[in-house]
Amino acid sequence: MKYRTQYFTVPSSVSFSTVKYRTLAECGDFPLESSYEKVERCVYTSTLLYEYSGFGFKISTNDYNTGSRTVRVNDRHVCWKLAYLERFTADFYITDAKSGMRALVKAGYDSKVIPLVGENLIVNTRKKNRMVSSTLKKWLEERSLPVEARLLHLKEGFIKEGTSLTVVGMLSKKNEIYMIVPPPDAISTSCLLQKLLLPVDFDGLILRFPSKT
Template structure:
């Protein structure tokens, strides 16, 4: 049975992935801890500066600066290169043989993927028999244009709408030829690393040239107005 996007949210066999970035330190650490760490650094800088001015001893200030630089570098790497680092680690990790794999063991399996009992269909292009679908609508915000979301900064692309779903699927191991069921549906914890392709770029000058895109917006109750939009699917 092929599942259309309108019924995904109400089907228990489908995992709805509503997070823009599955690997980010910003979303994995509570804000309370972040604020506490920032306060500790502020206190450290103030205390180090006071000691330096009072007794001309820069040791505490140097220690705080070094620790702050290390933490800042780690956070910066995570934000900008974290996903690439994970993909690189997975690509270098050796493939497992399903014949010798044990229960509870983390394994990497490379093989041919086939649909399970509930195949998916992409939202815009209507590509059928998928095990994972992602359709994301982005908007560019200029100086006086509307924000796509509450965190959308000017002169950047912001996420306005996202539909990401995953279901159970089968994978045939290249090494052993065995077929395994991967439990990606029914609310499973899934972190996708699937490249998305630009399907369409829309601006006020060419939005009428894509009636399919306008129909898709109306079906999703999204207005077009005079926005610069980009649709990606993967």
């Protein structure tokens, strides 16, 4: 199944149509607040906590000078493991700029959502200063996570009301209300030969919003 980009101006007889929209988000009845930065009126939030897990090595199998296939070990780099993750989505609205038609995006409770949202680094404790701030300590305590000083990365992402995002899902009409819901079958991105990309199947409502960095 392939998706297409279109406006909301679909015939009234259409009951289901797989579509892709790029538009502004508008909160529904239950807006979200980001976990750490406390950003209000969001339609999607995610917070990821990483802990230091040691050093690793970059492995290369090519020697670009000689063309040989021998394995080489490059510079060491820090390895991080995901220690905690939380993601939330809520129902929200999008509006067609041309027709003014409004649709409810069913991304909330019990909906399968695939978020393509970049997270930004919010907290970065360093080797010379591993102290946990009072704000981070409170956040950790509220989630029953260890609060001792250590190397941490905390990343957070969100889609705030009024920002532009891309929604891919199934457009339906029920009782004169347009809704975008997760598709019953997988959606294929099709093959993009110019970018050398093979088809990828998605089996949920797609929300795409790039990172701020």
